[in-house]
Amino acid sequence: MPALKINVHFGGGAELLFDKIKKREVELPAVDKYLPECEKKGWTIRELLVWIKENLLRERPELFLQGESVRPGILVLINDTDWELYGELDYELQPSDTITFISTLHGG
């Protein structure tokens, strides 16, 4: 299985937890190599969050993640559409998808 290239965006203050970088292009390794125990053939948002935690998240993971999902109050968009319309954690990533995380928890 080849590497999967996607875009990951952070906004609304979520970028403050990720070196203040708002837009990234990332290359995910084969999921069965990276997370052999999950026995998946493709990446879903669930595994993406594990990868983000281990590779991108710089500080205070509890402000971004809760359990296996994002912390309530972090909005997730899949190609600019609310992930609640796409099965949330179970959405299977496609090449060149853009996944956006926007915090509503940061003040202004």
Place this chain on the structure above:
Amino acid sequence: MPVPCGTGCGKNAALKRPKTGDALCKECFFWAFETEIHFTITKGELFKRGDSVAVAASGGKDSTVLAHTLKTLNERYDYGLNLMLLSIDEGITGYRDDSLETVKQNRDDYEMPLKILSYKDLYGWTMDEIVAQIGRKNNCTFCGVFRRQALDRGAALLGVKCIATGHNADDIAETVLMNVLRGDIARLKRCTAITTGSEGTIPRVKPLKYTYEKEIVMYAHYKKLVYFSTECVFAPNAYRGHARALLKDLEKIRPTCIMDIIYSGETMSIKEEVTLPSQRICTRCKFVSSQEVCKACVLLEGLNKGLPKLGIGKSSKAKKMLEEYNARQNTLEQVIDDLNDTNIKKKSGKKRNGLTDKCNSKTCCSGNCNSTQNNMEDNSKINSLLDEYSLKETDKPVQQLNDVSDDEEGCSSSCGRLGGLGVGF
């Protein structure tokens, strides 16, 4: 696979609305979002044609979306409002710089006049100057009290008819929950009001009262509105932080809980014997206060009298107030006596009002907040200040000097996202 827009417009849905569960496309969402705020404004009779309205602008998401939406609706429905942006600059070095830049962007984007008022303009002192005089230990008392009154003072200077703040449905539900958790029945009764303010004061209105935070953020995202985000407002372990987290967890399971909590707050009836502290006007500065003399005036008196060499700005309002006050030959001690008298009368209704939680961000006090406060500490701070500045020759301690004049209190809420001003406020 894409979900079609629930209105049948033929486009694909972009989001699921937390309030209704509807899946809508961007255009239908914009329309629903704006139209609901229009109904909130007209049903609540928030404005009158010809009014000058100050939008409390912090540069944050809520006040940015509020300014954008009010401009849109004012044009679409011909409200005839004269809208302007009002921002407060506390004068904390480095803290407001970015957010004030964002507010200036709002001014240009929405073609609205912007007035930035500094604490120097409003009180004759910047927070930096106050910190230099009293040290970091006590400055939380000042930042909370001054911030609470800053909008009222600013609006009076601008001569507007009302102040619109960016409080959203999640904020109001959180405030209801907090007031229940603190047993603060007086604030519980008042916190859901869409318009607050008493006779002779400039009312504050909340056009986003029924608007979900998620929708505000999605609206700003899809409209590409520029706003400023501070560090996360969650303070682990702080009382309010837990309440906010609980609310977000509940909202995830059942999104209508936000509206349900607001509805509960609006319709709960309060037992007769609960004495609600009446809102009145400070005899010195004429702004809303629950006391004869508001806390801001007491603090200012301490600063001004205790540090005569610094004086205060020539044109400052504070100086005028001080002169008027001195002309009436009142002494602070008498004022304090008055306060104590008033409080004895009210004691029964106020006994549980005062829990304030830990200051949860660097916004109020440059990160040097003196942790957990409550009334007693607060009062003892005022007492020690008054002592320090030789303002108190009486041995009576100042008790119960807390203002119950607003939905927010202490630095804890100022530091959070009260719309910044709006936050803040």
